[in-house]
Amino acid sequence: MQSLILTTTTRLLAALLLMFSVYALLRGHNLPGGGFIGGLIGATAFILYTIATSVDEAQAALRVDPSNLAMAGLGVAALGGIGAGFAGDPFFTGQWLFLFRDGDSYVPLSTVLVFDIGVYMAVFGGILTLVFALEQEI
Amino acid sequence: MELLLALSVGVLVAASVYLMLDRNILRFLFGLALLSNAVNLMIFASGRLTPGAPPLIDAGEYAPTGVVANALPQALVLTAIVIGFGLLAFTLALVYRTFMTLGTVNSDEMRVAEPVDAGKEAGK
Amino acid sequence: MSWLLVYPILIPLLTAVLSYLFRNSPAGRWISVAGTVALLLASVVLMSEVLEQGVVAAQMSNWQAPFGITLVADLLGAVMVVITAITGLATVIYSLSEIPERLERLGFHALLQTLLMGVCGAFVTGDLFNLYVWFEVMLISSFGLLVLGASREQLDGGIKYVLLNLVSTIMFLAGTGLLYGLTGTLNMADLHLAVREVENTGLLTTIAVIFMVAFGVKAALFPLFFWLPASYHTPPVAVSAIFAGLLTKVGVYALIRMFTLVFDHDVAFTHTILLWAAVVTMVTGVLGAAAMNDFRRILSFHIISQIGYMVLGLALYTPLGLMGAVFYLVHHIIVKANLFFVAGVAKRIGGSTDLSRLGGLYAHAPVLAFLFLIPAFSLAGFPPLSGFWAKYVVVKAALDLEMWFVAGVSLAVGLLTIFSMTKIWGSAFWPAHPDGIKPRLSDLPMGDRMALMLPIVALAALTCIIGLFPESFVLFAERAATQLLDPTDYVTTVLGVQP
Numbered sequence: 001m002q003s004l005i006l007t008t009t010t011r012l013l014a015a016l017l018l019m020f021s022v023y024a025l026l027r028g029h030n031l032p033g034g035g036f037i038g039g040l041i042g043a044t045a046f047i048l049y050t051i052a053t054s055v056d057e058a059q060a061a062l063r064v065d066p067s068n069l070a071m072a073g074l075g076v077a078a079l080g081g082i083g084a085g086f087a088g089d090p091f092f093t094g095q096w097l098f099l100f101r102d103g104d105s106y107v108p109l110s111t112v113l114v115f116d117i118g119v120y121m122a123v124f125g126g127i128l129t130l131v132f133a134l135e136q137e138i
Numbered sequence: 139m140e141l142l143l144a145l146s147v148g149v150l151v152a153a154s155v156y157l158m159l160d161r162n163i164l165r166f167l168f169g170l171a172l173l174s175n176a177v178n179l180m181i182f183a184s185g186r187l188t189p190g191a192p193p194l195i196d197a198g199e200y201a202p203t204g205v206v207a208n209a210l211p212q213a214l215v216l217t218a219i220v221i222g223f224g225l226l227a228f229t230l231a232l233v234y235r236t237f238m239t240l241g242t243v244n245s246d247e248m249r250v251a252e253p254v255d256a257g258k259e260a261g262k
Numbered sequence: 263m264s265w266l267l268v269y270p271i272l273i274p275l276l277t278a279v280l281s282y283l284f285r286n287s288p289a290g291r292w293i294s295v296a297g298t299v300a301l302l303l304a305s306v307v308l309m310s311e312v313l314e315q316g317v318v319a320a321q322m323s324n325w326q327a328p329f330g331i332t333l334v335a336d337l338l339g340a341v342m343v344v345i346t347a348i349t350g351l352a353t354v355i356y357s358l359s360e361i362p363e364r365l366e367r368l369g370f371h372a373l374l375q376t377l378l379m380g381v382c383g384a385f386v387t388g389d390l391f392n393l394y395v396w397f398e399v400m401l402i403s404s405f406g407l408l409v410l411g412a413s414r415e416q417l418d419g420g421i422k423y424v425l426l427n428l429v430s431t432i433m434f435l436a437g438t439g440l441l442y443g444l445t446g447t448l449n450m451a452d453l454h455l456a457v458r459e460v461e462n463t464g465l466l467t468t469i470a471v472i473f474m475v476a477f478g479v480k481a482a483l484f485p486l487f488f489w490l491p492a493s494y495h496t497p498p499v500a501v502s503a504i505f506a507g508l509l510t511k512v513g514v515y516a517l518i519r520m521f522t523l524v525f526d527h528d529v530a531f532t533h534t535i536l537l538w539a540a541v542v543t544m545v546t547g548v549l550g551a552a553a554m555n556d557f558r559r560i561l562s563f564h565i566i567s568q569i570g571y572m573v574l575g576l577a578l579y580t581p582l583g584l585m586g587a588v589f590y591l592v593h594h595i596i597v598k599a600n601l602f603f604v605a606g607v608a609k610r611i612g613g614s615t616d617l618s619r620l621g622g623l624y625a626h627a628p629v630l631a632f633l634f635l636i637p638a639f640s641l642a643g644f645p646p647l648s649g650f651w652a653k654y655v656v657v658k659a660a661l662d663l664e665m666w667f668v669a670g671v672s673l674a675v676g677l678l679t680i681f682s683m684t685k686i687w688g689s690a691f692w693p694a695h696p697d698g699i700k701p702r703l704s705d706l707p708m709g710d711r712m713a714l715m716l717p718i719v720a721l722a723a724l725t726c727i728i729g730l731f732p733e734s735f736v737l738f739a740e741r742a743a744t745q746l747l748d749p750t751d752y753v754t755t756v757l758g759v760q761p
Binding site: 225229235236251 | 391401405409415416417418422425428429432438440442443444448491492496
Binding site: 067068071072074075078081082084085089090091092093094 | 264265268272275276278279280282283320321322323324369372
């Protein structure tokens with residue numbers, strides 16, 4: 001399908017959606033958001049791009065095979081769980097590191113975030129694998 | 139409220155059973171989707187309904203104060219929805235592929251894996 | 263120690279990820295082999311820990327018992343993990359030769375490892391909803407494996423398998439939701455205590471029956487088995503073999519777990535249903551097999567009939583009966599996977615699995631013929647092979663309860679099993695090949711022969727070892743059955759482990 005309006009706005013919207021998806025991913029632990037939602041929003045960006053252009057161009061823009069991304073995401077999520085082992089805790093116990101602590105403000109890094117990033121990749125890749133496959137068939 | 143949920147679960151299940159009795163596997167699949175929604179509603183109801191009390195922890199607290207809704211069934215339903223979504227997408231793709239390959243979505247006509255005359259040949 | 267329970271899930275997961283990322287190079291398949299070897303090692307360590315310490319449990323993420331997810335292994339769970347690893351390894355080695363590169367590129371090994379993860383997860387989890395999730399993991403990967411390659415037969419059988427199994431998972435979910443509504447907990451050990459407080463036992467029995475149907479579909483109990491003979495003969499042999507060995511047994515395991523740990527309030531009702539379902543399952547399975555004329559389809563129907571014996575052991579609900587069920591589970595996984603492997607080799611060198619298009623295997627491949635006889639006789643229950651002891655214990659348990667009819671039926675089914683095995687022998691092995699082919703093992707390239715025959719020889723050896731030295735295995739099954747009937751140790755370990 002070729003539509004000038006869609007193609008033009010998609011460029012803006014896709015970038016915005018991708019940025020918003022990362023925002024949703026990062027705030028997810030205590031506020032609405034998280035890896036799953038973030039992944040869905042991120043996938044929407046590429047789905048929009050696929051509709052505006054074609055599967056091939058979306059694939060080229062993505063650079064990696066989405067199914068690889070999904071599987072790698074599973075691995076990253078598992079690493080988030082394994083991280084607890086180095087602290088001698090049971091599987092998946094959250095490990096936290098607070099950087100640049102200054103009064104009440106700090107940058108929290110955690111294995112929970114690693115897990116969320118894995119989920120993000122898995123959802124993002126999984127949805128896109130499916131959409132690309134369906135889009136190519138029909 | 140519980141009565142309303144129970145009724146809607148009942149209606150959903152009835153509709154899904156009707157759809158699943160069809161020989162058209164696409165209809166069967168829609169029935170399945172309805173059934174999984176019915177079950178999700180049922181899990182939601184089985185966690186007891188406490189309207190207007192989201193299980194949120196106020197800033198500075200370590201546990202929710204006062205009576206709040208049970209968060210566990212919501213988590214279960216969420217998981218079930220995600221899994222159900224994945225399975226439905228896969229099955230839909232599979233049904234489509236099957237239709238393209240076998241040329242039918244009628245389960246009575248799907249006899250490739252179990253040919254009807256296999257028994258007769260054995261008798262010869 | 264808590265990590266011992268995580269390894270059977272974690273190792274296949276990481277193996278799946280790596281073998282998928284390297285699916286386009288030979289490295290992928292060797293990662294899969296290495297991962298499965300690691301899984302076997304981890305499962306043996308877990309087993310020895312359980313033998314030494316009794317039930318072991320671990321709380322995930324440090325959440326205390328009824329609230330978080332608990333992983334727990336008693337003797338039954340641990341032995342199932344070991345058997346899963348053994349069957350998994352045999353399948354991976356067999357698939358080195360059987361699975362074409364085209365399927366490997368589609369992610370065969372990753373799907374196989376995900377399947378192993380789901381199966382292991384189902385065996386070690388102590389949480390009902392988590393069990394549901396593992397069932398889904400197992401199911402999704404089995405869907406993928408079943409239709410991988412997308413031939414006409416595969417799609418035809420696959421769609422029936424997928425749809426009927428989806429109904430069963432939804433039933434499982436419904437049962438879980440209702441049970442949670444009734445008791446307020448999902449931890450299986452906690453459920454064991456909570457169901458004793460329930461006043462509305464009628465509702466509890468209803469939920470029990472919902473679970474019976476849900477797991478009955480998985481286990482292929484009569485009258486819920488129709489998906490199995492429709493699909494199990496369609497995928498590549500390696501896939502058939504691991505399905506035949508493991509998947510239905512997860513259903514049986516779940517039945518055993520739920521109907522000893524949670525639903526033991528109305529044994530007279532629930533276990534009587536199971537008893538008659540088991541008897542009819544045995545008979546229909548074996549009659550279905552007698553009507554078939556294809557190597558793999560005969561074997562598929564035999565899975566159903568053997569499931570009957572296992573559920574019968576559970577339904578009798580005596581220490582001896584459960585011991586028989588446990589012994590039967592272990593024996594049957596090994597034997598059935600092995601028979602499918604043999605069928606695969608017969609197809610490879612003989613050109614078909616249709617019995618009328620096979621022949622001459624005894625004359626030209628005597629080694630294969632001999633290796634067929636071991637699991638075949640074991641399946642039929644000849645002494646001194648493993649199947650004899652398994653059948654003996656179950657029938658003895660039925661006789662002890664003076665259920666003459668049930669015992670008689672199970673003996674008759676054993677005879678009919680011999681009939682089917684004789685039929686395979688009589689048309690695939692004994693006469694000359696109808697097309698004049700000489701099916702020789704030596705025609706296969708050396709590497710292929712090793713990969714195909716090694717699992718068969720190893721599993722046959724295991725069958726003989728269980729058969730010739732049954733004492734330790736029987737004693738083990740007895741201990742496992744005692745644990746199942748008196749889950750105090752299980753419950754106190756799960757609820758007592760401080761994170």
